[in-house]
Every structure is written in C-alpha cells, then in structure tokens.
Amino acid sequence: MSSERIDKAIISNRSALIAKYAQAGATAIYKMLEQLVAHDKKRGLIARVFDIDDETVMAGVDGRAVVNAADERSAKDAVDAIQYYHDCDYIMLLDGPDIIPHINLDPPSGLADADVAIPSDLPYASPAAFGRQVNKFLTVTRVVGRLPAAHGETSPQKLIDLIENAIAHTSRPLEDFPANFAITANVWKASTQISLVNLFGDHSGLFLCPDDMHPVIDPSLDKRVHFINCHGASGDWRFYGQLADEYPVAMDSEKVSSVPIKRDALVAAECCYGGELYNYLVLACPMPMCMTYLLRGTAAFVGSTTISYGPSDSNGMADLICQFFLEKALTSGSTGRAFLEARQRFIRTQYMSDPTNAKTIAQFNLYGDPSLVPINAEDSADAPIPKSVADILADQNGRPERKARRVALESIGRSVASISSKAGKRVPEAEADKLAAVDHFKSIAIKLGVAEPVKVFQVTGGPEFRRANKGLANNRRIAVTVVAGERNLGDASAPFYKLVIGHIIGDGIFKVCECESR
DSSP states (O other), X not given: OOSSOOSEEEEEOHHHHHHHHHHHHHHHHHHHHHHHHHHHHHTTXXXXXXXXXXHHHHHTXXXXXXXXXXXXHHHHHHHHHHHXXXXXXXXXXXXXXXXXXXXXXXXXXXXXXXXXOEEESGGGGSOSOSOSOGGGGOOOOOOEEEEOOOXXXXXXXXXXXXHHXXXXXXXXXXXXXXXXXXXXXXXXXXXXXXXXXXXHSOOTTOXXXXXXXXXXXXXXXXXXXXXXXXXXXTTOSEEEOOBTTBOOEEEXXXXXXXXXXXXXXXXXXXXXXXXXXXXXXXXXXXXXXXXXXXXXXXXXXXXXXXXXXXXXXXXOTHHHHHHHHXXXXXXXXXXXXXXXXXXXXXXXXXXXXXXXXXXXXXXXXXXXXXXXXXXXXXXXXXXXXXXXXXXXXXXXXXXHHHXXXXXXXXXXXHHHHHHOEEXXXXXXXXXXXXXXXXXXXXXXXXXXXXXXOOEEEEEEESHHHHHHHTTOSSOEEEEEEEEEEEEEETTEEEEEEEEEEEEEETTEEEEEEEEEEO
8 A cells, every 4th residue: 555645536548538539628628637636635635637548657556557448347457456555535437438437237136127237336436356246346345436428428528517517516504405306207206205204304395297397397406405216218318207107208408408406416316227328429319317417517416327126105226325325415524425325324224135226236326526525514424523623633634534434434334245135046946936935925926916937046145144144944035026018208118127026034925025117
C-alpha cells in the first residue's frame, strides 16, 4: 500500500475517450477533470485521475495497463490494483460502458428471463477477483459510483456538463428535502405506498398511472427526492404505468428535459432498464431517462440495467434497494456511502439464494459522483463531533473520521457476505419430484397462477451461513417457477415475468415469494 494519500480515484481510459470524442473532445474533458480535482481539494479530498490504459500509471500501482477498453477482466483488475495500492475512500468510474465497461454477470440460477447477462458495476465495489457469478461479489466493501455518458455518445459536452454539475453541487439543509415526487404503475399502488411510508412517513401526493402522466406530473418534478415505480423497456426513453392491460406512458425523458427539476436531486427508479445506458444515437431515439436526469443536475440516480423485480402489494427486491439508498442518502454522508450501505443492508436482510434478490444486487448501479454529500454535515449522521473539537481538527478535513467509517464498512461487508445464503447446484428433477415440500410448493404456485415447471436448487452460502446450517437436521433448498408473457407498450413491447419462489427446509416451506417484472 502506498503512503501517498489518494482519497478519490477517478478511473478513466484516455485512448478510449479519444476514440469516442476525438482528441479535442478528450482534451476538453481532462481540462474539466482538472477543475474537479482542484474543487475536491478545497472540499478536503485528494482526488487523482487514473488512466487505466497508461502503462506508467498502472505500473505505479503494481498493475497492468488495459489494452482493449472492452476487456472487462482487465478493467476490474486495474481498479483492484489502484484500490489495493491507495486504499481510496471513493472510486468514480468515468463515462459509460464503452470507456469503463460494466461487468456482464451471469443470470442467477433459476432465473430464466430475457436477460442473457447483467451489466453491473457491483464487481468494482468488491475485493473479489474477476468472475461472472453474482454471488462471488456479495462481499461489498467499496464506495463506487459512475459519472456516465450513454454508450456511443459523440458529444463530449455532455460528460463535461456532468463534471461541471459535480463541481457546482451544494450540500443542503435537511429541510430542503421535505417533499418528494413519486409515481407508480397503478397496479403497484399498494407496494409503492408501503415504500413511501417507510421512507417519508406517508404516501400523500403519490401519482398513479393511469391516470396521472405529463403534463399532470410536470409541476411536481420540481422536488429534490424522486421515487419511481413504473415499467421500463430496453432502449426506451419512457416509463410506463399499468392498469389491467392498459400501459400508458407515465414519464418521457424528452418531456422531463423541459420541465423544472431541482438541482442536486436524488432519484431512485425501480423500473426495468431504468439505468440502461443504451446507444440512443444508433437507435435514433431520445436519451435514456437516467441521462436526462443527470444532465439536469441530479446528484445521484440509482437504476437497473436489466429486467428488475418486485411484489405487487408488498415490498421486496427493487423496492428495497431503492428505499435503502434514499433512506441512507437523506441521513448519511455521501451518495456513494449511502449506496454501499444500501447494498450491505440488502445482502444482510434478504435471502440471497433467491435469484431475484441476487439479480437485484447486481443490476442496480449508482450514477453520479459518489463523493457528493446531499445533506449539510450539521444535519447528517456525519457530524458526531462537537463543533469545538471539529475546529481543532479542521486541518484534517474529516479524513480520520471518514477512514474509520470505511474500515467499519469493510468489516461489515465481509461479515454480511459470510452470513448470506446463495443458490447451489440444481437438484436433479427425479430427486426433486420425490420431495413432499416440492409437491406442496407446486400446489401453492398453481393457486398463485403459475403452473410452469419447477426448478429446485440446493442452498449454500458464506462460511458462517454454512456453519450455522450444519446444525439443521434437514437439507435446505429453494424452488423456483416462472411464467412468461409480453406487454404491449403502445409502439413498443416488453417481456413480462411472474415468479413464485419457495424456501424449503426438509419437508417444510418456511417462505413463499411472489413477484413480477417491473
């Protein structure tokens, strides 16, 4: 580990930026990054840009330069080398997946939907070596966020604008976040109401689609917290509502780009593909919703790169990761730490052997500079030191306290992974058919409207989970069944999935989950 202090690593790839934006565009981006580094220094953060394609830079951290920008393994190895060497408090991935690639993770066992891979930034937040299985990265210990542009973007100005927005960000008093904008597909009214009560104490002002949509919702977009629980589709700039077989447009990124939105807003979107950075130029369509929000000055956008899941009348999966993030962002320090704590809480409280939970932890990414702090220190959980003492320690810029938190969060991340469950090998069909609990599960699934084949998997987990599980006289398993369909979204369509998941110990079922694609 280096003795040189680096608080924030900005991970870039110069040759890839030049290929994407030409030399002049890349030069302009690096000039703006110099301003961000200078601004961070005034905030008490020592930031540095690391070009992972630069042999000298990577040799300086005992790593290897990335030769091919699309090489996911090399990118992961490079980030690991930088983090091991400098022990940074923040990692900011610069630009979209054509500059710093998402890691394409395999779909979890038992989840057969249209996604052949899960583009994810989760592996960068874990010290685990490169791999494709989600469960390999349940040890989540790093603060990671991405300041993105869309895949295939040609204008460097968009990334420059996002860097300028990060420089212009202002921490605000808690009272500046009193009201929220929330919209849901009508069929998920009950689920979203629960989420809002958990977050804000009530669900007043919740918009339902149908009937609410532009221009009805436009005035309420001028809020600093946005919670969105609608349908989404791949390569689509719109979010959709639902009532029966009606799927009207709930939000449109073109319209969102032209109405007032408060700077430094916090946005969490449960929607399928809500965080997909698709190539809108090739598709000849408007920008992704997440990019529209970020270019309007949003501080943080949490969204999914693929098909996401949740219950219709309770909370789980996408509901929870979005809730956990907003709750922490409104009480803790940086948006990056809030997302790390949200991930850790999700892994700690949910059965990670459930394939929808495993997919959830992988598919939701944080977009925005992860070092931004929404709430003034006086109003946040980052201000436990009396002001008189804080004045004495002012020249340290809060770094010892932040470093102590990072050590604690690393310990929590490792402990949480140790006690978490995960799906193991598939139980042969002939063996599964002999299990009384599986027969019982099939009857439950049929009553819930799913009469498809059932897949059964063994359940394993981290070392502490396995140690505790040894005390059980019976085997632990998970059963999964899914029905597929299609939604007609006007001039677009999207696949639909409903899953029933049973958690089994021996001959008994101790939990049944019913969920559907968002």
